[in-house]
Amino acid sequence: MSTPTLHHTPSASTETVDERLIENRARSVGHLFRDRVAATPDSEAFRFAVGETWEGVTWSEVQQTAYRLAAGLIALGVGPEDRVAIASSTRYEWALADLAVMCSGGATTTIYPTTIAPDVAYILANSGSVVVFAEDDEQVTKLWERRVDLPGLARVITFDGASDGEWVLSLRQLEQMGAELLATNPGAVDERIDALTPDQLATIIYTSGTTGRPKGVRLDHNAWTYQAAATDAIGILSPSDLQYLWLPLAHVFGKFLLTLPLQCGFPTAIDGRIDKIVDNLAVVQPTFMGAAPRIFEKAYARITMMMKAEGGLKEKLFKWSVSVGRDVAAMRARGEEPTGMLATKIGLADKLVLHKVRERFGGRIRFFISGSAALNTDVAHWFDSIGLTILEGYGLTETSAASFVNRPGSNRIGTVGWALPGTEARIAEDGEVLLRGPGVMEGYHNKPEDTAEAKDADGWMHTGDIGELDANGYLKITDRKKDFFKTSGGKYVAPSLIESTFKGLCPYVSQFVVYGADHNFVTALVTLDADAIADWADGHGISGDYRTIVTSPQAREMVQMYVDTLNVNLNRWEQIKKFVVLDHDLTVEAGELTPSLKVRRKVVNEKYGDVLDALYTG
Structure with a gap:
């Protein structure tokens, strides 16, 4: 490991942070969920597609179902910190299953639905998972194929697949088991939540290791409640927002965006079908969405090519409008507003072209959040020119997703913004970014040597990324250390x-x-x-x-x-x-x-x- 130099993250002097939210954060995700239900029981929590229509559920309705599922897990013998895996695409049932695990005192192990059967078996065996939520028959088949390798796997709960009534149960059957337990012990779930502590294991997310075998990142409840509270504390989101969530929930970024509404109280429209994103945005009309850079690259390429195919006056008008939009975006980045002729031009450009592009994304987007890889600056500037701000952020699975993020009023394209309050950063002598704070992992599951290599005795996480911190606290990531x-x-x-x-x-x-x-x-x-x-x-x-x-x-x-x-x-x-x-x-x-x-x-x-x-x- 390289020795850290003393380049601390400067405080963002222009930012107002409600430190009380961080100091008084919930003890666990279970507490956070219960507090949210108590605060806004009748507010919309989730929205999900049923055929061609969208249905919504309130926080109290989510609690009723999640509690029954949690009680079902308790009835199956799931105890504190017992691992319960979820192998599914992004959908409402994923969120319910995760909440059930959190409220039962267990720990969620995430599995991508594309994971092949041998790797699924490895993750389940390595994590010691005792129950798996499996999306459909395809996922269940993987488990049957490797059942002999999984003696500790007691039950499989399937969302859409067939139940055999013994090893494989339906979600409805688990819910019924929970209802029966709650009928005799109404406080069973609340007792589990009451017993949760901040340092208790909440999640194991597997990330690829250099040897090819994935490593399980252990994240405690405190990591998730800190991330949610710190994001809430910077004031970029409110209960009036509406999130569109399509990202894989097995990924740390998706899991973070699933935890955030428990803190902030906004509803989330959830649908993991990538081919439906554009169609759904027009219907749902969200105010923000998290995405990987590839989504923005594809949208940028598609729209610019469509205009090029039109040719003639339409293409010229489009290019002129984007050019005017870029001039205005540059002014606003300096804290200025267009006046005179430029104000007239942007009004015309917006009326003729720019607002039509925004409508393709629902028409209400306040900002996008880009994470998981570097975003091309030309793509970011193009979106900014049409009035769609992309806030690039940065974090690792090992730092529970969000460590740095740009702010709507202080977005600096080409950087990943300022650190979340409570997160420290240093640049080592070789340029590596080091992070420390409540969001940093406990360690790698059953891998003490790998843990010691990644996280030093002083709690600094060695990210493996090369970066630069400027005098105002903006971090710029230049590359992966191992990719050089x-x-x-x-x-x-x-x-x-x-x-x-x-x-x-x-x-x-x-x-x-x-x-x-x-x-x-x-x-x-x-x-x-x-x-x-x-x-x-x-x-x-x-x-x-x-x-x-x-x-x-x-x-x-x-x-x-x-x-x-x-x-x-x-x-x-x-x-x-x-x-x-x-x-x-x-x-x-x-x-x-x-x-x-x-x-x-x-x-x-x-x-x-x-x-x-x-x-x-x-």
């Missing part, structure tokens, strides 16, 4: 920044992976977005399936043009000298992307190493 590589010429290359820049230049790209460790020049692996490249092909008279299009000379020439543009602003040793365009995209199912759509660099480099190495021969 050295060319054979001895020059260091930061691939993430190059990759993010290219995604802002090329609207047709899906993934751009920079490669070149120990080689004499840098190369890249390129994949193209299926929808974007199909539109491009139509406009260039190219027919055929995806493979035919992306392997065509015209597609390669197009990519080369954008690579040339990229190279103009790179150091000579960073420039992409050669690249290969794959005939297929990277996918979550193939293990090449995480469920939050980040590239698994080690997997990609190993899988396509021969293809990339071939660029250095001949």
Whole structure:
């Protein structure tokens, strides 16, 4: 481990923080939930899709169901800190299951629904999970396949799958068991909540380790209640907000956004279907949404390509409006408002173009929150120009998601903003970002050596990210420490920044992976977005399936043009000298992307190493 230097995060002098919210935070997630129900029992808590319509439930209705499910878990023998896993996509039942675990005194273990059966078995065995909530028959089948490896797994509760009445129960059957327990012991769940302590285990979230085996990050109740209270304390959200939540709840960012409404009291529309995001935004009309950068990149590419396809006056008007919007956004970032001719221009631009773009996102968005990977600054500026602010934030699974975040009135594009109150940051001598605070993990489950390597004796979490803190407390992440590589010429290359820049230049790209460790020049692996490249092909008279299009000379020439543009602003040793365009995209199912759509660099480099190495021969 490197030795920390004394570069502390400066306080954000312009920010008003309600410290009382942090000091008086709930003792546990169970307490937080119960307090929310008591404060606003008849307010809307969740909204979820049933067919083509959306239904809402109040906090008191959520409590009734969650308590019955929690009592059902107690009836099954779930005790304090016993692990209960959830293997499901993002949906209302996920939230109910998690609340039930929290209120029963158990600890939630999260599993992505795309996880293959052997890895599911490893996570369940390593965590010691005694019950699993499984979304459907597909998830249940994985458990049947590995049941012999899971002697400690007592029951499976399925949301939509078939019940056998013995090992596999339906959600309704669990709820009925809980109702019967509460009929004889009405205080069973409240007694479990009363007994919860801040340092009690609340969640184990598994994150990929360098050896390939995932590591279970242990987060206690205090981590979650701190994150919620600290976010509430900076005053960026209120009960009048409406969240749209699609992110994987097995991911720490999604889990954080599920905990936040318990503190702030706003309702959440929940639907994990990525292909429904745009349609749902128009119907739900949320005021904020968290997302991974890929969602913003795709929206930016789609809209700009649509305008380019229109051509003529429409395209010119669109470009003019965005240009005016960018000038106004720059003024507002300085705390100024447009006057005179610029005020007239932005009024016209907004009336003719910009408000129509905002309406595609529901028309009520106050801001987006971007996390889990770096957001391209050109994409961020474009959204800002049309009146859709993206607040980039930063955190790790090991820091329970939110450590830094930009603020609506002090958003600085290209940074991840200020630290949440109560979180400390330092920059080590080698540039690594170190974090300390209530949100930092207890440690890795059953991995004391890995814990000691990541978290030092003084409580500083070594993030593995390289960053810079400016005098005003804004943090800029420049790359992952382990992703840096050295060319054979001895020059260091930061691939993430190059990759993010290219995604802002090329609207047709899906993934751009920079490669070149120990080689004499840098190369890249390129994949193209299926929808974007199909539109491009139509406009260039190219027919055929995806493979035919992306392997065509015209597609390669197009990519080369954008690579040339990229190279103009790179150091000579960073420039992409050669690249290969794959005939297929990277996918979550193939293990090449995480469920939050980040590239698994080690997997990609190993899988396509021969293809990339071939660029250095001949």
